Amino acid sequence: MGSKKSTKAKGSRAGSLSAGRPPTAAKPKASVSAKATRTVINKLHQINKQLVRAKSAGNEAQVKDLQTQVDALGGLPRYQQASIQGQSIERGGDSSLVLMQWLKDAGVVGQLKTSHARLKLLEVGALSIKNACATSGIFDVQRIDLHSQADGILQQDFMERPIPQTGEEKFHIISLSLVLNFVPDAEGRGEMLRRTCQFLERNQIGDGSSETAATHYPSLFLVLPAPCVTNSRYMDEKRLTLLMAHLGYSLIQRKQTTKLVYYLWHWKPILELKRQGFAKTQVNPGVTRNNFAIVLKRSK
Numbered sequence: 001m002g003s004k005k006s007t008k009a010k011g012s013r014a015g016s017l018s019a020g021r022p023p024t025a026a027k028p029k030a031s032v033s034a035k036a037t038r039t040v041i042n043k044l045h046q047i048n049k050q051l052v053r054a055k056s057a058g059n060e061a062q063v064k065d066l067q068t069q070v071d072a073l074g075g076l077p078r079y080q081q082a083s084i085q086g087q088s089i090e091r092g093g094d095s096s097l098v099l100m101q102w103l104k105d106a107g108v109v110g111q112l113k114t115s116h117a118r119l120k121l122l123e124v125g126a127l128s129i130k131n132a133c134a135t136s137g138i139f140d141v142q143r144i145d146l147h148s149q150a151d152g153i154l155q156q157d158f159m160e161r162p163i164p165q166t167g168e169e170k171f172h173i174i175s176l177s178l179v180l181n182f183v184p185d186a187e188g189r190g191e192m193l194r195r196t197c198q199f200l201e202r203n204q205i206g207d208g209s210s211e212t213a214a215t216h217y218p219s220l221f222l223v224l225p226a227p228c229v230t231n232s233r234y235m236d237e238k239r240l241t242l243l244m245a246h247l248g249y250s251l252i253q254r255k256q257t258t259k260l261v262y263y264l265w266h267w268k269p270i271l272e273l274k275r276q277g278f279a280k281t282q283v284n285p286g287v288t289r290n291n292f293a294i295v296l297k298r299s300k
């Protein structure tokens with residue numbers, strides 16, 4: 001893997017998918033544990049991708065070997081610990097603060113507080129029950145994760161979660177914060193995005209008369225490492241916006257920091273939702289770029 005101490009390496013890290021949380025205003029030096037955290041996250045991401053390839057090639061010996069490497073690094077629990085550290089204030093904090101700020105600025109928080117109404121929020125990939133959304137008082141939150149770290153987080157794979165049959169079981173906002181990039185393959189990411197649409201509640205709450213509310217939900221709060229859209233061979237923001245439009249999503253809020261990019265996508269049901277395909281196409285050639293991609297499989 002080689003040393004990454006030179007200034008050059010520093011620059012390339014900013015464009016790598018291992019880049020984690022945004023810096024604080026004061027830009028403190030990254031602590032040793034911050035570096036260790038990045039290393040673990042990066043390694044587990046790499047091994048996970050190799051695992052997907054080995055599994056689809058049916059290479060059982062390699063799968064076993066890679067699984068041993070994952071276990072040696074502490075597996076998913078270690079990854080989650082690293083991610084929790086990544087949420088510490090020194091490292092830029094809780095991403096749901098950004099969502100809360102957008103909802104406040106748009107007047108949604110004020111409206112909800114006045115009407116004593118609550119939005120239903122599904123937080124996929126929840127590591128904590130105490131983030132800004134949880135303490136805001138405007139949400140009924142359901143939290144799920146592949147490996148629950150706390151009471152109040154249901155251990156569940158979003159891809160296996162039963163599709164809601166009634167509006168009651170749906171959500172006004174779904175949060176996928178640093179989850180999509182965790183999915184190791186491009187088709188799996190596409191499936192995850194497509195699946196979110198089946199969980200969104202189309203009906204407004206309260207009297208439904210608010211214009212602001214109508215544009216801010218149902219929606220998807222998506223957070224990605226910035227290099228997924230700034231330095232990928234297969235994905236840039238234009239392409240992501242096009243892909244999201246295939247699913248009925250339009251961009252209403254966006255924020256980028258050195259390391260992360262935050263989006264709020266408003267959803268409207270569209271026809272042919274299931275039939276649209278979206279291929280992996282090179283948009284940004286270059287040897288220093290990463291391979292982050294999202295593919296929508298054409299389905300029957």
Ligand SMILES: C[S@@+](CC[C@H](N)C(=O)[O-])C[C@H]1O[C@@H](n2cnc3c(N)ncnc32)[C@H](O)[C@@H]1O
Nearest residue numbers: 083125145146147156157158159177178179182
């Ligand atoms: C990097 S952590 C992000 C945690 C937190 N949302 C944040 O913004 O810091 C990614 C989490 O997503 C979870 N995750 C990934 N795929 C998932 C799935 N299909 N269903 C539920 N959780 C998933 C992982 O278990 C992991 O805890």
